Amino acid sequence: MFRALGEQLRKPSGTFGKIVAKMMDTRNREYYEKIISDLELKSGDNVYEIGYGPGWGIGLIADSTFDCSISGIDFSELMYSEATKRNQLFIDEGRVNLTYGDFLTASIDPETYDKVFCVNVIYFWSDLNRVFKKIYAMMNKEGLFCIFMTPDKVIAHLKFTEEFFKYPIKQVESELKKAGFNSVEHKLDKGYYIKARK
Numbered sequence: 001m002f003r004a005l006g007e008q009l010r011k012p013s014g015t016f017g018k019i020v021a022k023m024m025d026t027r028n029r030e031y032y033e034k035i036i037s038d039l040e041l042k043s044g045d046n047v048y049e050i051g052y053g054p055g056w057g058i059g060l061i062a063d064s065t066f067d068c069s070i071s072g073i074d075f076s077e078l079m080y081s082e083a084t085k086r087n088q089l090f091i092d093e094g095r096v097n098l099t100y101g102d103f104l105t106a107s108i109d110p111e112t113y114d115k116v117f118c119v120n121v122i123y124f125w126s127d128l129n130r131v132f133k134k135i136y137a138m139m140n141k142e143g144l145f146c147i148f149m150t151p152d153k154v155i156a157h158l159k160f161t162e163e164f165f166k167y168p169i170k171q172v173e174s175e176l177k178k179a180g181f182n183s184v185e186h187k188l189d190k191g192y193y194i195k196a197r198k
């Protein structure tokens with residue numbers, strides 16, 4: 001049961017996936033509101049979310065900005081369909097572009113995005129260095145990458161997170177610097193909000 005919940009969080013699918021998506025919707029709103037304010041969004045920004053889940057964060061940005069272009073990728077077919085339904089209006093307007101695919105293997109043009117972010121996704125990446133280098137490469141000069149993650153010590157005590165990678169904040173920050181990010185900082189508020197500048 002717990003293992004199944006962990007797997008659903010990694011890649012939601014089927015009826016159980018829909019229930020998990022509803023849970024994420026209500027639980028993670030607060031994290032989204034905070035990380036979006038950390039993104040320092042400005043007119044004309046090209047924004048990208050990795051692992052958008054039900055698409056709540058994408059919708060929030062589209063709703064609160066007029067001329068940011070927002071893209072995202074998720075490798076759950078169910079989340080792609082839920083996020084598409086939720087953001088159909090913005091997709092039709094050409095302001096939101098959602099991809100169904102694996103970020104780790106997706107081909108992404110270099111130096112394209114001003115802001116990149118992810119919420120509760122880092123636990124599913126086995127090789128942070130490789131992922132952070134990929135993110136660094138897709139970002140414009142002086143771009144900003146924001147991460148939200150639950151602290152490793154909290155995750156270690158949950159029953160459904162056996163398969164999750166439990167990264168200490170120091171390791172995440174050190175991998176960001178190794179990938180080339182210039183300035184890396186974090187704040188702790190129920191979880192870590194990390195900001196890394198190119």
Ligand SMILES: C[S@@+](CC[C@H](N)C(=O)[O-])C[C@H]1O[C@@H](n2cnc3c(N)ncnc32)[C@H](O)[C@@H]1O
Binds near residue numbers: 011074101120121124
């Ligand atoms: C725990 S959920 C978080 C969803 C959403 N960010 C939120 O906080 O509500 C993790 C999401 O990341 C997606 N995901 C995990 N690894 C991924 C990868 N390598 N490429 C694309 N999406 C991925 C999953 O499909 C899932 O929707």
